[in-house]
Structures are given as C-alpha cells and as structure tokens.
Amino acid sequence: MLMKILILILISLIIQGCDQPANEIKELNLHKHIEILASDEFEGRGPGSAGGEKTKLYLKEEFKKMGLPSIKGDYYLEVPLSKMTVDLNSSFLSISKNGKARILEAGPETVYWTKRVVEGVSVRASELVFVGYGIVAPEYGWNDYKNLDVKGKTAVMLINDPGFWTEDPKLFNGKSMTYYGRWTYKFEEAARQGAEAVLIIHDTAPAAYPWQVVETSWAGKQIDLKREDMGRSRVKVEGWITSGVAEDIFGQANLDLKGLKQAALKADFQSVEMTGLTLDAALNNKVEFSISHNVAAVKNGYKKPNEYILLMAHWDHLGIKEDQSGDNIYNGAVDNASGTAGLLELANYFSKVESERSLLFLAVTAEESGLLGSQYFAEYPPIDLSNIVAGYNFDGVLPVGKTRDVIVVGYGASELEDILKAELDKVGKYIVPDPQPEKGFFYRSDHISFAKKGVPMLYADGGFDKIEGGKEAGRAFADEYTAKYYHQPSDEYDSNWDLSGFADQLTLTTKMVKYLADSDRWPEWYEGNEFKSIREESRK
Structure with a gap:
C-alpha cells in the first residue's frame, strides 16, 4: 500500500511538472x-x-x-530634453565666392542645424578653412588645429579618422574607427577650438552609410539634453555637405580636394585657408522642451x-x-x-x-x-x-x-x-x-x-x-x-x-x-x- 501511495505521489509530481511551461x-x-x-x-x-x-x-x-x-521607486527615470526644429522655409545656408552666393539645397546638398537652444542663429561672412579630420589627439601626436586660430571661422573637415585609409594599426587603431572618427567628437572639438560653424564632408565608405541616412537622420527636429548653458558652448551651425558639393567649393578655391585628403593623413598636415570662400547662414528654430524617460526595472x-x-x-x-x-x-x-x-x-x-x-x-x-x-x-x-x-x-x-x-x-x-x-x-x-x-x-x-x-x-x-x-x-x-x-x-x-x-x-x-x-x-x-x-x- 505504501508503495502504491509513493508511486501515485511521484506520478502527480510528474504531471504537475509537465503542466509548468519550461522557462526559456x-x-x-x-x-x-x-x-x-x-x-x-x-x-x-x-x-x-x-x-x-x-x-x-x-x-x-x-x-x-x-x-x-522599479528602481528608486519609479519605472520612469527623467531625461530632460530640448528640441529644435529648423524652419527650412525661412532658413538658408550659402557658400559665397568673392561675394557671389550659392545657396545649398537642404536635403540633396546639405543638412544643417544648431544645438544652441535659441529661436534664431545667424552666421555672416565666416571664412572657410579646411582642417583635415578636425582631430586633436595628443597620444598620437596629432593636432589638426595647430598654428590655427579658427575663432569666427567655419571648419570644413573629413569624416572618420586617418587610420581608415592608412590601415596602419599604430595610427588611430588602423582600420578600426576610434572615437576621434565620430561626427559627435568633430563637432565637440570644433566648439572647443572656437569655430563658428562646422561642415563635415560626407563620404559613404568612411562614414559607413550613404547620404540618404544623413538626410533622414539629421533633417527636421534635433533633440539634445537640456544643458545648463542651453547649448551656448556648441558652434552656431553644425552640418554636413555631400562629396559633390565639397568638390565644387574646393574647386572654386583652387584647391585639390583629392590631394588634400592625402596630405591630411599625416600628422604634419597644416590646415588650409579656402581663400575667397565664406559661409552665410540664418536658422530660424522652433524651440521646445520636454521630459523623456529611460524606463528601468530590477530583479x-x-x-x-x-x-x-x-x-x-x-x-x-x-x-x-x-x-x-x-x-x-x-x-x-x-x-x-x-x-x-x-x-x-x-x-x-x-x-x-x-x-x-x-x-x-x-x-x-x-x-x-x-x-x-x-x-x-x-x-x-x-x-x-x-x-x-x-x-x-x-x-x-x-x-x-x-x-x-x-x-x-x-x-x-x-x-x-x-x-x-x-x-x-x-x-x-x-x-x-x-x-x-x-x-x-x-x-x-x-x-x-x-x-x-x-x-x-x-x-x-x-x-x-x-x-x-x-x-x-x-x-x-x-x-x-x-x-x-x-x-x-x-x-x-x-x-x-x-x-x-x-x-x-x-x-x-x-x-x-x-x-x-x-x-x-x-x-x-x-x-x-x-x-x-x-x-x-x-x-x-
């Protein structure tokens, strides 16, 4: 009898176990x-x-x-944001050669914005200067801004870092991109140097994505953290231009873009004034503030x-x-x-x-x-x-x-x-x-x-x-x-x-x-x- 009871209990446990779905x-x-x-x-x-x-x-x-x-009593963890949307109907960005302006078409030719939390930003007759990769990296003995006062000027630069092209593992980790190659770093460094505006030249291979990604990712509303200085430490205008536009404007300055790209791969590269070229821009923003949230839970x-x-x-x-x-x-x-x-x-x-x-x-x-x-x-x-x-x-x-x-x-x-x-x-x-x-x-x-x-x-x-x-x-x-x-x-x-x-x-x-x-x-x-x-x- 005892044996029968034990068998029934065992069968019952097996059945109960079968009723429980496996944790997977x-x-x-x-x-x-x-x-x-x-x-x-x-x-x-x-x-x-x-x-x-x-x-x-x-x-x-x-x-x-x-x-x-939740963590700390709330699933929602606040992230204060500022949002700026450029009104493209009343804004423009142009490159001038000896006073003759070419207004770049937003979308097909350029994408631009400001991270300054203001309703309007303007740049007038800002001289263009090519700064190579726009990198300052003491550990590599590298400074693209050496012997240059870029205050009030527009820094024009290449995407990624020199290692992408040289593939030298001792130079910016070779083919592997470092943080110096990121667009975020380039805008930040230009601001530290005092530039008024920045234009990054798009190139699909080193950027890792085609122009359409730039166009869709940075057009329209721009979101940033609501910072204490309301973005005043950023350059006035941040933007990208297509490689085709870059070739045109370098040609206007009688500069060989292909040759300068090669020169920019060496630590002794010296920035080059794009003589006669200036940038003008007026950005009218819709400014909003909001609170977004990270959502967190804990076991x-x-x-x-x-x-x-x-x-x-x-x-x-x-x-x-x-x-x-x-x-x-x-x-x-x-x-x-x-x-x-x-x-x-x-x-x-x-x-x-x-x-x-x-x-x-x-x-x-x-x-x-x-x-x-x-x-x-x-x-x-x-x-x-x-x-x-x-x-x-x-x-x-x-x-x-x-x-x-x-x-x-x-x-x-x-x-x-x-x-x-x-x-x-x-x-x-x-x-x-x-x-x-x-x-x-x-x-x-x-x-x-x-x-x-x-x-x-x-x-x-x-x-x-x-x-x-x-x-x-x-x-x-x-x-x-x-x-x-x-x-x-x-x-x-x-x-x-x-x-x-x-x-x-x-x-x-x-x-x-x-x-x-x-x-x-x-x-x-x-x-x-x-x-x-x-x-x-x-x-x-």
Whole structure:
C-alpha cells in the first residue's frame, strides 16, 4: 500500500511538472513585442511624441506584469530634453565666392542645424578653412588645429579618422574607427577650438552609410539634453555637405580636394585657408522642451543586491517626419524594436530566476539623437556605476536566422569575451571579430556611455555564417538592410522574419548573465584598453 501511495505521489509530481511551461527564451514573444513596438500606432517611437509616450507605458506595464520592481521607486527615470526644429522655409545656408552666393539645397546638398537652444542663429561672412579630420589627439601626436586660430571661422573637415585609409594599426587603431572618427567628437572639438560653424564632408565608405541616412537622420527636429548653458558652448551651425558639393567649393578655391585628403593623413598636415570662400547662414528654430524617460526595472539579488548586471537597449527611433510626403513613419523595427523586444524577453526570463546579484533592465531614450538617454543615466546615475559588474547591450538585431557565429563589436576589449567564448564552445559556435571595425559601431550605441565610465560592456550580435546559406547569404542580408532599410520608413516588421537566431543569442546571454550573477567575479578590461584605468580608479 505504501508503495502504491509513493508511486501515485511521484506520478502527480510528474504531471504537475509537465503542466509548468519550461522557462526559456520564446521566439514568439520577440515577434509579439517587435510587431507592437514597430506598428504605426507607436508612430516611430520619437521621444516626446505620442508614440514615445505609448512606448514608455508599454515597457512599464510589461515590467509590472513580470513582477519586476522599479528602481528608486519609479519605472520612469527623467531625461530632460530640448528640441529644435529648423524652419527650412525661412532658413538658408550659402557658400559665397568673392561675394557671389550659392545657396545649398537642404536635403540633396546639405543638412544643417544648431544645438544652441535659441529661436534664431545667424552666421555672416565666416571664412572657410579646411582642417583635415578636425582631430586633436595628443597620444598620437596629432593636432589638426595647430598654428590655427579658427575663432569666427567655419571648419570644413573629413569624416572618420586617418587610420581608415592608412590601415596602419599604430595610427588611430588602423582600420578600426576610434572615437576621434565620430561626427559627435568633430563637432565637440570644433566648439572647443572656437569655430563658428562646422561642415563635415560626407563620404559613404568612411562614414559607413550613404547620404540618404544623413538626410533622414539629421533633417527636421534635433533633440539634445537640456544643458545648463542651453547649448551656448556648441558652434552656431553644425552640418554636413555631400562629396559633390565639397568638390565644387574646393574647386572654386583652387584647391585639390583629392590631394588634400592625402596630405591630411599625416600628422604634419597644416590646415588650409579656402581663400575667397565664406559661409552665410540664418536658422530660424522652433524651440521646445520636454521630459523623456529611460524606463528601468530590477530583479533584486538575494545575496549581493547592490551589485548589478546591466541589460540594456534603446527604445526610441526617428518618429514621424511631418514634412515628408508618402510614408513618413520611421517604424524602426530592426532599429531598435528588436533590441527592446530582446530586453523584455530577458526580463521575462529572469523574472522567474533567483540570483545572488541584482539584474538591471534598462530601456534608454534618445539614442538616435546622440546616445542622450544613456549619457544622462551615466552622468546622473540612480545607482553607483562602480557597482555595475558588467553590461550587455542589444541594438539593431537583424532577423538573419540561425548562424554558426557571433559577432563581437569592439572585439578585444574585455574578459566578457572570454565568458562568451566559453558558452559558445559548449554549443559549437565561434566568435567573429567585428568585420567592419572602420564603421565604429562600438562608439555608435549606448553601451559606450557606460564604457566611458569604466563599466565592461559587451555588444555582441548575431553572426553572418548562416546555417542555411553560409557567410555569403548572411553578408548579403546585412548589406541589403543597410542599403534599403536603415533609418528609412521601410524598416518595418514582417511576420515572416526568422528570429530563431536572435532567440539563440538571448539564450546564450541568459547563461552568461546567470554565471556572473551567481559569482564573485568582476570582469576586467584587457590590458591596454582605453577604459581599463577608469574602471580601476572607480573600484578603489
């Protein structure tokens, strides 16, 4: 009789176990979140827009349904923003040669704006000067502004850094873009030098995207953090010009642009006055202020609750371009409804898992405007950043399907790569270093805001070595996305997407995170990494 009772109890337990769904990453959930977040109802998820408000509420309600508490008593973490929209009907930018003006057409020839929070900005007869790459890097013995007083002048410069063309690993990290190659740095440095305006010459290869991306990304409303000086420390006018326009105006100044590009690859390059050329501009702005929010939730650790593993993605995209005809909703399905969906699914998974350390799930705002949400969190953190053990960022995950590899953007950075390799070895996959380091992807997503504070971050992406089709098919898939869909209204969700590879990537992430969350390990930056000393100082 006792034996029968024990057997019945065992059968009952087995049945109960079968009734409980396994805790695993579910591809179906990824589809659900992406379809909702990238729908027209969410209007492209622009910060400060109705669609942005819907997005924040969706994230908050999802975290609440999972039973995950907020951090510091509120799921919404304020990010104060200023927004400036140039009225192109009453604004202009022109280049003059000996008093004869050529007004550049906004969109096809130039994109311009101001980060100064004012209703009007004007520049009059500002002399043009070519400053090479516009870089000051003492560690490389490099100063493109040497022997130059650029105050009141317009600095004209090249995109990326010299290493892109020389491929010399001792010069700006060779083909791999450094922060000096980013457009954000170039505007900041020109402002420090006292320039009145800046024009960056677009070139598709070193920029890593075609002109249409510049045109759609920087046209219309410009968002910035609401800074104490209201942007007065920025140059008056920031802008891009096409390579065709650049060739024309250099020709007008009797300058050989091709030859100057070669000269700019050497540290002894000296800036060149573009004799006879001046810039005039008048920008009339609509100025607005708003509060956007990062949205955060936490799974508290039971042993070391003040130590955190960070999982993050940006929730915003480009919103609606109201002055654009046709389809003007930039839905951002890949960029970055995909990463946001992955963050939510990781939160869902870990809501049912206990760990020694805490897990912080962070969806940041205003990435598309210059990583503003993550920058604000890192500058005004609600927790001590030195207590973040490590972080994982998800941004623009392509629905490429199952692959044999995982791409590590910014490869060779930290011991997080060792942890990743250990997990990949178990399933027969392999790491591929960033195949396009010249595009600077490591500096173009939100993890960099934390890396600059010393936090080891991993930005890994699904690979290109497709199980069905191999590397050629995977590369073609990625190239098609960049050419046709990146930062375009066509970046829309398709129910036929194969998200199985993304689900695999998230499953690997759960294993890495669980390992760190239940250990005493503090991953370190590799020796020689630019962020290693920052981390060591913060941990003292």
